[in-house]
Amino acid sequence: MKLLKTILILCLFSTVVNAQFVTDSKRAADVYFQNKEYYAAAEYYKKTLQLSADSSGFVVPYGFINKIKQESPDKSDYEYSVFQLAESLRLYKDFKDAEAWYAIAKGFTEPKYILSGFWYGETLRANQKYTEAIEAFNDFLSKYKAYDTYLAKARSEIASCQFALYELRYPRLFKVSRLNNGINDKGSNYAAVWNNSSFYFTSSRPVGSSGKKEVLTDKDNAKVSKPETPYLNEIYEASGNPLTDKVTIRKIVTSDGKNRESAAPALHPNGKAMYITGWNNNGEKKIYQLVATPGTSKPWSEPIELPAQVNVKGFNSIQPFITKDGKYLIFSSDKPGGSGKYDLWYCPLRTDGSLGQSVNMGPAINTADDEQAPYYNSDSKKLLFSTNGRVGMGGYDFFESEGEFGALSVPRNLGFPFNSSKDDMYFTPSADHDSEGYISSDRESLCCLEIFHIQRQYLTVKGIILDCNTLKPLAGAMVTLSDSAGSQVQITSESGAYNFQLNANRGMKIKAEKDKYFAKVLTYTKEDMMNKDTLFSPEICLVPFEVDKPIVLKDVFYEFDKATLTEDSKTKLDYLYTIMVDNPSIEIELSAHTDSKGSDIYNLDLSNRRAKSCVDYLISKGISQSRMTSKGYGESRPVAPNTLPNGKDNPEGRALNRRTEFKVTKK
Numbered sequence: 001m002k003l004l005k006t007i008l009i010l011c012l013f014s015t016v017v018n019a020q021f022v023t024d025s026k027r028a029a030d031v032y033f034q035n036k037e038y039y040a041a042a043e044y045y046k047k048t049l050q051l052s053a054d055s056s057g058f059v060v061p062y063g064f065i066n067k068i069k070q071e072s073p074d075k076s077d078y079e080y081s082v083f084q085l086a087e088s089l090r091l092y093k094d095f096k097d098a099e100a101w102y103a104i105a106k107g108f109t110e111p112k113y114i115l116s117g118f119w120y121g122e123t124l125r126a127n128q129k130y131t132e133a134i135e136a137f138n139d140f141l142s143k144y145k146a147y148d149t150y151l152a153k154a155r156s157e158i159a160s161c162q163f164a165l166y167e168l169r170y171p172r173l174f175k176v177s178r179l180n181n182g183i184n185d186k187g188s189n190y191a192a193v194w195n196n197s198s199f200y201f202t203s204s205r206p207v208g209s210s211g212k213k214e215v216l217t218d219k220d221n222a223k224v225s226k227p228e229t230p231y232l233n234e235i236y237e238a239s240g241n242p243l244t245d246k247v248t249i250r251k252i253v254t255s256d257g258k259n260r261e262s263a264a265p266a267l268h269p270n271g272k273a274m275y276i277t278g279w280n281n282n283g284e285k286k287i288y289q290l291v292a293t294p295g296t297s298k299p300w301s302e303p304i305e306l307p308a309q310v311n312v313k314g315f316n317s318i319q320p321f322i323t324k325d326g327k328y329l330i331f332s333s334d335k336p337g338g339s340g341k342y343d344l345w346y347c348p349l350r351t352d353g354s355l356g357q358s359v360n361m362g363p364a365i366n367t368a369d370d371e372q373a374p375y376y377n378s379d380s381k382k383l384l385f386s387t388n389g390r391v392g393m394g395g396y397d398f399f400e401s402e403g404e405f406g407a408l409s410v411p412r413n414l415g416f417p418f419n420s421s422k423d424d425m426y427f428t429p430s431a432d433h434d435s436e437g438y439i440s441s442d443r444e445s446l447c448c449l450e451i452f453h454i455q456r457q458y459l460t461v462k463g464i465i466l467d468c469n470t471l472k473p474l475a476g477a478m479v480t481l482s483d484s485a486g487s488q489v490q491i492t493s494e495s496g497a498y499n500f501q502l503n504a505n506r507g508m509k510i511k512a513e514k515d516k517y518f519a520k521v522l523t524y525t526k527e528d529m530m531n532k533d534t535l536f537s538p539e540i541c542l543v544p545f546e547v548d549k550p551i552v553l554k555d556v557f558y559e560f561d562k563a564t565l566t567e568d569s570k571t572k573l574d575y576l577y578t579i580m581v582d583n584p585s586i587e588i589e590l591s592a593h594t595d596s597k598g599s600d601i602y603n604l605d606l607s608n609r610r611a612k613s614c615v616d617y618l619i620s621k622g623i624s625q626s627r628m629t630s631k632g633y634g635e636s637r638p639v640a641p642n643t644l645p646n647g648k649d650n651p652e653g654r655a656l657n658r659r660t661e662f663k664v665t666k667k
Contacts, residue, residue, distance in 0.1 A: 026081065033088060042088035048081045079108050083116060090119060093422075093447045095126035106136075117143060118150055121157060125394050128421045130161040130168075137161075159391045167393060167416035170526050173457040173503050176417050178444055181245045183238055183451055187231050190440035190449035191264040191319070191373070191426045192242075195271075199238040200252070201451060202263040204231045207251075233261040235276065242438070243453060254278070254290060254303060262303075264373075264426070266320040273353065275320035275329070278303055285316040287331055289353075309347050309358045312336070319426075322349065323378045328405070329355065330374040340368035344385060346405055364408050365401060372396065373425040377434055383408060384434070386425040395423040398439070418454065425449070435503070459529065462499040463537035465492050465512050469544060473497075474514055477542065483508040505529040510537065511582070517542035521582040543579070550591070550661040556614070563609035565617060573617055576662060580623045587627045587666040590614050595654035596635045596642040607632030614660060629665075 029044030086101035102123055105116035117140035124133035137154045144150060183189060187204035194200075235254055240247040254262040254276055266275040274290040287310050288303035310317050310331060317333040329347045338345075343366040348356030365371060367389030373396075375384040381403055386396040390411065397419040399411035413419065420443035429437040435456040440449045465477040473496025481488045481500045484507070490498045502508065507526050513519035520542055524535065545551060553576060556569045565573070580586070592610035594603040611630035619625050635642075640653035 026077065029081075029084065029088075033084060036091075038088045038092040042085055042092060042094075045081045045085040045088060049078065049085065076110075079105070079110065079113065083108070083113050086116065086119065090123060093442065095123045095422075099123035099127055106140075114144060115150065118154060121154070125157060125161055125164075126421050128164075128168075130165050134158050134161045156391060160394060163391050163413070164393045164416070164421065167419075170506065170530065171417055172415045173459060173505055174418050175455045175457055176439075177453050179242055179438075179451050179453060181242070181247055182249050183242060183247065188233070188448040189451050192428050192438040192440070192451050193265050193267060194242075194428055194430050194438070195267050197239065199240075199242045199247070200265045200267070201236055201238065202233055202265070203236050204233045204448075206231055207234070233263045235262050235265050242451075252300065253298060254288075254300060264319045266322050268322050269324055269326045274300060275306075275322065276303065277318045277320070284314070285318045286311045287317045287320045307355065309355045310345075316342075318342070319373050321374045321376065323376050325378045327378070328376070330376055332370075332372045332374065339363055339366035340370075340389070342370040342372055344371045344374050359405070361405070361408065365411060370396075373427075375427045375429075377429075380434065382434070383411075384427045385411075386423075387411075393419040393424075394421040396425050398424055398427060423449065427454075456503045457533075459502040459505055459532065460499065460534040461502055461508070461510070461537070462497070462534070463540055464496045465498065465514075466496060466539060466541040467517075467544065468541035471541070474517075474542060477512055477514040477517075480511045480513075481508060482511070505532075510540070512540050512542060514542060516546065517544050518579050518586075519582050545664055547664050547667060550663045553660045553662060556660040558610055558613070561606075563606065563613045565613055570617060573614060574621075577618055577621050577623065580618065580627065583667075585667065586664050588662045589629045589631055589665050590618075590662045591631045591633055591660070593633050593637055593657055593659050593661070594635050595657040596638070597654070600634060600636075604632055604634035604636075607634045610660070 025044050025047040029041045029048060032038075032041035032044060082101055083105045086098050086105050089095075089098035089101065099120065102116050102120035105113055106120045108116065117136065121133045121136035121140060124130075124136055137158045141151065141154050144154070178184065183199075183201060183203075185203060185205040187206065189201060189203045189205070192199060192201040235252045236249055237252050238247040238249045252265075254260075260278060260280050263277045268274070272292045274292070276288050276290065277285055278288045279285045287306045289306060290300040290303055293299060293301050305311055306317075310329070310333070312333075312335040315333065315335040317331055317335065319332045321330045322328070323330070327349055329349050331345055331347075332342045333345055334342050335345075338360055339362075344361040345358045346361065347358045350356065360366065361371075365383070365385070367387060369387065369389030371385055371387045371389065373386045376382070377384075383401045384398060385401075386398055388396050390397070390399065390413065392399075392413050393416055398414045400414055401408040401411040403409050418424070418439075420441055422442045424439060424441045424443070426440040427434075427437055430453075431437075437454055439452050439454050441452055442449050443452075444450065461481060465474045465479065466472065467474055473492070473494065475492055475494045475496060477492045477496065479490050479492060479498040481502065483502065483504050485504050488500055488502075490500065492498055505526065507529065508524050510522045510524075511519060512521075520540060522537060522540065529535065543551075553572065555572045557566050558564055558569070559566065576588075576590075580588070590611050592607040592614070594607050596603075598606075608630070609632070611632050615625070615628050615630040618628060635657070638653075638657045639659070640656040641650050642654050642657060644650045
């Protein structure tokens with residue numbers, strides 16, 4: 001979980017003045033860095049390098065690289081400070097400035113700086129420079145000789161960059177907008193929960209400071225002093241519509257304890273209990289339960305630490321979620337028994353509020369890295385969570401899995417713009433369905449999570465099914481729309497109409513079928529669906545057929561007195577090929593006929609060869625030979641007189657008799 005980086009600019013300058021114990025900039029920077037005060041550390045490493053900041057951040061000065069390259073007693077200190085400055089900026093999530101300093105550090109020859117190349121790729125990826133990031137990771141792989149997790153991570157990052165380039169080319173159907181009201185205030189704002197008319201969320205906005213100093217030390221007991229931070233994570237309630245500018249915000253007091261921080265609230269559907277993540281200073285994070293106390297001055301009781309099924313001494317448990325049916329508590333924890341760092345777990349929640357044994361969600365969901373911020377819809381059986389352990393856009397990405405606990409499907413990435421190149425977490429719906437809700441992301445922030453509204457958008461797919469012969473609407477036809485998310489089915493009314501709402505634009509198929517008609521399949525590619533909100537298919541017509549009733553293939557011709565198909569005739573045969581593909585269960589007989597010119601034996605042989613040439617063409621296109629037979633009938637089955645009653649030749653009749661047909665022998 002990404003929390004606020006606790007020192008901001010105003011506090012920092014006060015820190016510079018009041019550092020009473022360490023006067024050397026490099027040592028002071030190291031103390032801040034070891035205490036995870038990365039913004040302050042970056043400022044002091046900057047002072048060590050004799051740099052100044054402009055309004056946009058740290059700018060690499062002209063000639064600085066050449067200064068580092070000079071052989072001098074200061075070279076090692078310069079390289080150390082550059083690398084540490086890059087590290088501080090990255091850990092503070094200032095990827096833009098970190099990129100510039102890693103670009104220098106990756107050229108250092110000391111082995112201890114070899115990871116600069118990896119982190120350079122990471123910052124490029126975070127800055128959406130995916131093509132350059134791929135080059136950087138490949139360069140890192142060519143130089144890195146150790147066999148450890150960074151090799152696998154670099155390869156995974158390359159795959160993620162390739163995935164991101166594809167996603168940016170084909171954005172998914174979501175509208176994402178930052179909340180532009182008091183909810184996104186200074187500090188981090190995240191983990192929203194919508195409950196009836198109240199909007200709960202976590203914020204580390206400043207709550208005032210007593211002016212006290214805090215002393216930080218490193219492993220060598222070097223000390224620096226800084227103002228006690230006024231930025232603490234606490235839970236707030238916003239009354240009113242979160243999408244408007246008019247909301248009333250108040251803090252929910254979850255504890256009287258000093259310096260206790262609270263985050264990520266989850267409400268029981270009965271409204272009588274709230275579950276939170278709580279911690280003191282830098283202590284272990286635990287999940288607590290608060291009981292509603294209506295009618296009192298304090299609406300919630302003191303936090304009660306959940307038992308060992310959830311909280312294990314020496315480990316962290318965070319981000320509780322209660323399913324809408326009240327049957328399960330889901331949470332993230334790094335406790336023993338998991339797949340890696342933070343894993344998703346669930347506990348049965350009994351009617352009396354007690355917990356059953358916790359169960360790890362297993363390797364189908366959990367990876368060697370972190371899985372966090374679970375949300376589960378007990379109606380649709382869909383799990384939504386964030387992880388940094390799978391191929392994605394970068395940072396934490398949202399993934400979705402379907403099924404009951406213990407039988408969940410392989411998670412799929414929700415893509416761009418649901419996900420970004422940074423961290424995306426904490427989905428909560430704004431209604432019973434999941435088509436609209438809120439997420440937390442730092443996609444538009446230098447350092448901190450903010451709350452965004454997200455809404456699925458839809459592509460309308462509509463048209464009419466007709467009879468190809470009569471051009472009249474077909475009632476009772478079954479129309480199936482399939483895409484990567486699944487299938488939808490409609491039965492046409494008397495008007496023959498169908499109308500689908502599709503929430504993906506990654507290609508689709510429409511299949512129309514009706515008894516005694518050939519089914520027809522239409523395929524739309526991603527390119528077909530880009531930048532459209534409606535797809536019209538007004539003239540999907542179905543061809544009727546009866547078993548053993550011949551259908552003439554119009555305009556199929558052969559070379560004169562030969563069985564060789566003309567090039568134009570091959571195009572006409574593609575009509576039959578499409579029918580065979582769209583109707584994979586049918587078997588056919590393909591037949592050829594002649595007029596009466598020539599001998600019976602010659603015409604029979606010619607028609608056999610012509611029918612076979614048609615079947616051979618369809619086989620070359622991929623239709624199985626087992627589904628087709630060829631047969632020549634010569635002149636034995638005329639459909640029109642070859643001569644007129646007066647004995648003269650009938651060219652029109654002969655043309656009708658020289659034909660190619662097919663009939664369904666098995667459906």
